[in-house]
Amino acid sequence: MSTMLEVSGLSHRYGSGESAHVAVNELSFTVETGQLACIVGPSGCGKSTLLRAIAGLIPPTAGTVSLHGDRVTSVPDDLAVVFQDYSRSLFPWLSVAKNVEFPLRWSKLDKATRRARAAEALAAVGLSAAESKYPWQLSGGMQQRVSIARALASRPALLLMDEPFASVDAQTRFELEDLLRRVQVEQGTTVLLVTHDIDESVYLGDRVLVLSKSPARIVADLKVDLPAQRDQITTRESAEFVSLRGEVARLLHGPAVQAAADLAEHEAADAAASSESDAVVSEKK
Numbered sequence: 001m002s003t004m005l006e007v008s009g010l011s012h013r014y015g016s017g018e019s020a021h022v023a024v025n026e027l028s029f030t031v032e033t034g035q036l037a038c039i040v041g042p043s044g045c046g047k048s049t050l051l052r053a054i055a056g057l058i059p060p061t062a063g064t065v066s067l068h069g070d071r072v073t074s075v076p077d078d079l080a081v082v083f084q085d086y087s088r089s090l091f092p093w094l095s096v097a098k099n100v101e102f103p104l105r106w107s108k109l110d111k112a113t114r115r116a117r118a119a120e121a122l123a124a125v126g127l128s129a130a131e132s133k134y135p136w137q138l139s140g141g142m143q144q145r146v147s148i149a150r151a152l153a154s155r156p157a158l159l160l161m162d163e164p165f166a167s168v169d170a171q172t173r174f175e176l177e178d179l180l181r182r183v184q185v186e187q188g189t190t191v192l193l194v195t196h197d198i199d200e201s202v203y204l205g206d207r208v209l210v211l212s213k214s215p216a217r218i219v220a221d222l223k224v225d226l227p228a229q230r231d232q233i234t235t236r237e238s239a240e241f242v243s244l245r246g247e248v249a250r251l252l253h254g255p256a257v258q259a260a261a262d263l264a265e266h267e268a269a270d271a272a273a274s275s276e277s278d279a280v281v282s283e284k285k
């Protein structure tokens with residue numbers, strides 16, 4: 001297996017001086033090609049910041065991100081992101097098919113190929129019949145399926161998903177989780193998905209990275225040894241699933257997370273103090 005994503009010593013600090021806030025602190029991990037890796041962490045720990053830095057939407061304060069070996073300095077062409085808020089990510093004045101096709105306008109594909117790609121992506125998420133409808137004519141779950149189709153249409157090397165199912169009801173969430181796993185297995189897409197839901201991270205992932213409280217650090221990197229074919233009832237009842245979700249819950253709510261957060265906070269404070277004293281020294285010079 002080759003490495004698709006490499007995150008090395010990644011830190012991100014918002015602001016400077018006394019109001020500075022270190023959201024992510026020296027994170028390093030890789031995601032292999034074709035893997036579905038989940039990141040789970042407490043609310044406010046820095047998950048979205050991490051995804052934004054990986055996507056090239058914000059420059060990290062320190063560290064690097066590489067996608068198939070290329071350093072990320074702006075949003076890569078072969079990267080797609082699905083956000084939690086589908087209602088703000090779809091254009092209400094464009095049909096479903098046009099929404100899915102929209103980002104392909106910037107590709108070198110001709111019109112017919114763009115249309116075919118959009119139709120194929122909509123078929124993969126079971127929405128072929130809705131292609132001429134408008135987003136506001138669809139349920140929340142269907143709108144999020146359109147967002148997923150739009151991301152898949154560009155055949156991204158890496159699909160980043162930030163709490164993609166957090167805004168839909170529980171039944172739709174289960175359906176969308178199964179849809180994502182099916183499409184990911186069929187198309188071999190590499191996915192990095194952020195969630196605060198422990199069960200979702202275990203059900204979806206080939207791997208679960210557990211983050212500490214803010215500033216985010218990796219507390220554990222767990223392999224999910226569940227069969228590739230998963231089922232919302234039997235998988236969630238299985239001994240392996242129950243044991244793994246217990247392990248993630250203990251990690252998230254136990255002393256390891258607090259200890260990692262305390263350590264990260266100390267290191268971040270030390271780093272801020274040393275950069276301030278460097279600034280004073282250079283000012284004196």
Ligand SMILES: Nc1ncnc2c1ncn2[C@@H]1O[C@H](COP(=O)(O)OP(=O)(O)OP(=O)(O)O)[C@@H](O)[C@H]1O
Nearest residue numbers: 014021023042043044045046047048049050196214
């Ligand atoms: N633009 C910003 N400016 C300053 N601070 C920010 C900014 N964005 C996020 N933060 C702070 O950084 C920390 C991490 O935020 P982030 O949104 O990355 O966490 P999260 O784990 O995704 O949160 P949640 O689970 O609630 O969505 C929080 O304390 C947040 O207040």
